[in-house]
Amino acid sequence: MTEVPELPDYVFPSTSPQRPEPSVRELAEIPAVEVITRAAVMMMSAAAEKLGLSEDDPDESPHRDLDEARRLITALAGLVKASAEYLGPHAGPVRDGLKQLQLAFRESSAFPDEPGQGPGEKFTGPVW
Template sequence: MNDGLDTPDNPGAQSADLDNDRDLASIPSVEVISRAAVMLMSASAERLGLADADPESSPHRDLDEARRLITALAGLVTASVEYLGPHAGPIRDGLQSLQRAFRESSAFPDEPGQGPGEKFTGPVY
């Protein structure tokens, strides 16, 4: 069984999965950065419980984890915005939406400028 994880019985399984898509060296940097951003956005939304009908009772909700993911996303976006071209706007909008959702989800919201990733993006209201 190939579960995509390297194991002693299955070395290189993860790299084999990448070969199935495309050789990593042939993927443009903007696509790698965009994919990473989308993965961080999706994981953040899951941790905020946004994928469930009732976010507050979501079994996946974990605001501490969401804070980390949103901060990582903000750092990635800030560091790579000049390379994202037309993708920059939608990715920044998604990031700001997650930052707002985090603030709304918090029992004790952070002050503007102190929320997840706001040291990179500036205050989000």
């Protein structure tokens, strides 16, 4: 029999018998800018893991997967471009994080993409 995975607290409202006392706010109470920022941070963290940046030697990371990193960075770039006007003071740090991931991807690639063709660059333009 397959075991049911544990789901995050936000999946179940406070009336759920499975989670009578939620440890996080309900989604309806969280401002959109916070949801967007959290999503961006999660995508940045996942991309960094897929680039192997959590290891002393990224090339030796068991989690390194440049194809997955490309997808995450591209999705993050789309999110940042679509939501930049709503992010306010968070826009700068999120853009900086995205750029650093794009540069790390280029550095990690055995055959770097042409300028403007790297992950997310269709949204951000070429990254140097």
